Amino acid sequence: MNKKVIFGAIFLALIVILGVNFGQYLTLENAKAQQAELAVFINDNFALSAAIYFFAYVAATAFSIPGAAVVTLLGAALFGFWTSLFLVSFASTIGATLAFLSSRYLLRDWVQSKFGDKLNAINQGIERDGAFYLFSLRLIPVFPFFLINLLMGLTPLSTLRFYFISQLGMLPGTAVYLNAGTQLAQIDSLSGIVSPSVLLSFALLGLFPVIAKWIMARLKNTSPTSNGNV
Structure with missing residues (x-):
């Protein structure tokens, strides 16, 4: 039997096992329940905690385990904005690149x-706009991120370009x-939900795709290729 088929089957089995066994714990309710205990552990073991969180996030993204949004919110609550931004930004991109490579070398037939x-739509976008298309997909979530990782692995896009554009x-x-996430962590009562900082944060969360779409449209209209210049 082809080695790629065997590794692909093992990889798929790992995704299913991890999703079934750990997906149920990646809920907002469970995260809030564990927040106090985790905060104490982090205060005593910051470097170890950051490393565990980082590699757990890489694994969750690489294996497309449901609940990455909750893990992101929990990271913001436990590590604060700047530390969690550093951890999540690099961990999510590394995990996405691993999923990209697994699709390219192991899961090609299954993903197809x-x-x-x-994939047809994405191939057309890559042919038309190149790396700019991936950038727009990352900025505006037309497709789920895990699906972008898998489908991009089947395109001619280079691994380094995929990594840097995704980052x-x-x-x-x-x-x-x-x-x-940092604002959500500060809500201790129902009155906290209507605080200006919380409302502003969630307004930004809802408006971001709309704003990003407008920015991408402007960038595309002003690019040399849109004006007929190469």
Whole structure:
């Protein structure tokens, strides 16, 4: 049997096992319940805690485990905005790149059969706008991020270009989401929900895709290729 088929089957089995066994714990309710205990542990073991969080986030992204949003919010609550921004930004991009590579070298046939129709749209976008298309997908979540990781692995896009564009494209959305997470962590009562900082944070979270879409449209209209210049 082809080695790629064997590794692909093992990889898929790991995704299913991890999703079934750990996905149930990655809920907002469980995160809030564990927040106090985790905060104490982090205060006593900051470097170790940051490393554990970082590699856990890489694994969750690489294996497309449901609940990454909750892990992001928990990181903001436990580590604060700037530390969590550093950890999540690099961990999510590294995990996405691992998923990208697994799709390219291990899961090509499975991804093609499951998401072939989506791949056609992405291939057309890559041919038309190149790396700019990936940047727009990262900035404006038209497709789920895990699906972008898998589908991009089937395109001619180089690994380094995928990494750097993903790092840059996901950064603004990550910052907005982490800011919302820091505010959510401060809610101790129902009155906290209507505080100006919380309302502003969640307004930014809701408006970000709209603003990002407008910015991308302006950038595309002002690019040399849109004016017929190469």
